[in-house]
Amino acid sequence: MPRITAEEVRVVAHLARLSLTDEEVRLFTQQLDTILDYVQQLQRLKTESVSPTTHVLPLANVLRPDQITPSLDPETVAALAPQRKGRFIQVPKIIETEPG
Amino acid sequence: MNYETTIGLEVHVQLATRSKAFCGCANNFGAAPNAQTCPVCLGLPGSLPVLNQAAFELAVRTALALNCQITDRIQFDRKHYFYPDLPKAFQISQYDQPLSHDGHLDIPVQEQTKRVRIHRAHLEEDAGKLLHEAGDGASLVDFNRAGVPLLEIVSEPDLASPDEAFTYLTRLKLILQYLEVSSCDMEKGTLRCDANLSVRRQGEAALGSKVEIKNLNSFRHVRAALRYEQERQVAALQSGQRIAQETRLWDAALERTRPMRSKEEASDYRYFREPDLVPFSVSPETIGRVREGLPELPESRKARLMRDDRLSSYDADLVTSSRRLADLYEATVALHRQPKAVANYLISELLAYAHVRSLEIEAVAVEPAHLAQLLQLIEAGAISRPVAKNVFVEMIESRVPPGEIVTRKGLGQISDGAALEGIIAQVIAANAQTVADVRAGKASAFQFLIGQCMKATQGKANPQRVAEQLRQSLSQQTGGS
Numbered sequence: 001m002p003r004i005t006a007e008e009v010r011v012v013a014h015l016a017r018l019s020l021t022d023e024e025v026r027l028f029t030q031q032l033d034t035i036l037d038y039v040q041q042l043q044r045l046k047t048e049s050v051s052p053t054t055h056v057l058p059l060a061n062v063l064r065p066d067q068i069t070p071s072l073d074p075e076t077v078a079a080l081a082p083q084r085k086g087r088f089i090q091v092p093k094i095i096e097t098e099p100g
Numbered sequence: 101m102n103y104e105t106t107i108g109l110e111v112h113v114q115l116a117t118r119s120k121a122f123c124g125c126a127n128n129f130g131a132a133p134n135a136q137t138c139p140v141c142l143g144l145p146g147s148l149p150v151l152n153q154a155a156f157e158l159a160v161r162t163a164l165a166l167n168c169q170i171t172d173r174i175q176f177d178r179k180h181y182f183y184p185d186l187p188k189a190f191q192i193s194q195y196d197q198p199l200s201h202d203g204h205l206d207i208p209v210q211e212q213t214k215r216v217r218i219h220r221a222h223l224e225e226d227a228g229k230l231l232h233e234a235g236d237g238a239s240l241v242d243f244n245r246a247g248v249p250l251l252e253i254v255s256e257p258d259l260a261s262p263d264e265a266f267t268y269l270t271r272l273k274l275i276l277q278y279l280e281v282s283s284c285d286m287e288k289g290t291l292r293c294d295a296n297l298s299v300r301r302q303g304e305a306a307l308g309s310k311v312e313i314k315n316l317n318s319f320r321h322v323r324a325a326l327r328y329e330q331e332r333q334v335a336a337l338q339s340g341q342r343i344a345q346e347t348r349l350w351d352a353a354l355e356r357t358r359p360m361r362s363k364e365e366a367s368d369y370r371y372f373r374e375p376d377l378v379p380f381s382v383s384p385e386t387i388g389r390v391r392e393g394l395p396e397l398p399e400s401r402k403a404r405l406m407r408d409d410r411l412s413s414y415d416a417d418l419v420t421s422s423r424r425l426a427d428l429y430e431a432t433v434a435l436h437r438q439p440k441a442v443a444n445y446l447i448s449e450l451l452a453y454a455h456v457r458s459l460e461i462e463a464v465a466v467e468p469a470h471l472a473q474l475l476q477l478i479e480a481g482a483i484s485r486p487v488a489k490n491v492f493v494e495m496i497e498s499r500v501p502p503g504e505i506v507t508r509k510g511l512g513q514i515s516d517g518a519a520l521e522g523i524i525a526q527v528i529a530a531n532a533q534t535v536a537d538v539r540a541g542k543a544s545a546f547q548f549l550i551g552q553c554m555k556a557t558q559g560k561a562n563p564q565r566v567a568e569q570l571r572q573s574l575s576q577q578t579g580g581s
Binding site: 011015017054055057059060061062063064065066067068069070071072074077078080083085086087088089090091092093094 | 117118119123124125126132133134135136137138139142150151152153154155156175180182183184230231232233237238239240241242243368370373375377378379380381
């Protein structure tokens, strides 16, 4: 029984904004299935006594003082974008939440 | 068939820090586009976020004022979605270990107190701002707002009407202002609100389908949108339709909600722990200290003013309706122990002054010492009320003490009999017809003559004295004829 279906691959691809051909979906489903199968080996370990680790360093409450530090030059920022208009970054028109 | 409405509100409040949540870029409104950005808030590779201490403290302060429990182990998570205003393609937010949870806010509903439960209040970062250009098929992005600290305050669905929702928001905003954690300016977007509403037949156990409403730019819009949505859903149910669970946008111009085109088939934010931020905790000692340091909140301040200063509920409500106004009231009363007179003057004159000029109370500079002196001048009869009105305006605008304005401009009230005599004689001579009307028993004609005397003295005459002497003069003349 496969660990991941072609349908799930399509959903993940959509969420990641990847456009895949049917051939790619087939290929990636098979490859991801192999990877998941490999990772599956971890399931054999007894982990009841191990607490989830999201940070490896025993650090907590790392804060910085509320002080303003210099920002980048807006010219540099705008130059980073593939498209710009003045000092704005230009993107294709977003219509989803716009009234009208 | 009766229907019940259930409303929950999500309020996003920008915290008034100097710098952003996770980097040192300035947190202020109105800078040139993308002038307040850096590798961290732009999500450039290799940059690392570090939480702003002030943002954390303001959030804890607010959570405690809203009677929330602070979570033992506070963690941050990444919420993933693609949108051009989100440079990292995820928002640093909180998922299963939010800053705080299970609080409440008491609101007045029909002379009673209703407890609205707060589900949670958590910290997250704001997104950038999108500008939609007309015509040329492009949107523009300004990332100055990206990374600004936000506190998201989520109520339980405890509100039963659009009016209750309005009251909740008004109260919440007032508390936030008293806490001085945010400017709470909806026009500048430092306070934003999303609402959700469902209706069900009375007595039904399960809640109806929940509709989320966005694009609410003022509390009035929130109330109007909720009223519209309530009616729409009841009408749909009555005609046998089902309510779709969806997100709708409020169209303020058309005064209706309409479905929003879906962003993604289903929200799948793929939350996972933010590995770049460590866990946070707040010690019981700190919680105790912050709680001790909370300012007196509007409800208890109102109760105290009613008890100690014997203000009416109405006056106390207005005086405490802004922290600045309440502070000004108390500082003035400390100098001039006439609570009722101080409250009246603030309510009638200061609120009117601000209203006429479309100013926030916070923007009007009044010295408590000046206000106290002005009230003393009025009470001593040194200036008339109409003159006081002008002195009040001048005192605010010039910051000169009222006593000095009165002396310099010779605005002292004329109560001297001899001085008034001449003025009254002139007015009588110039208004023969009106004088005849007064003798014929027309009361309004008498008021007109007083008005003429006031006018002749630019409002400086003592109106009571004028009335007395005018009455005397008229009766003497009658007697003499």
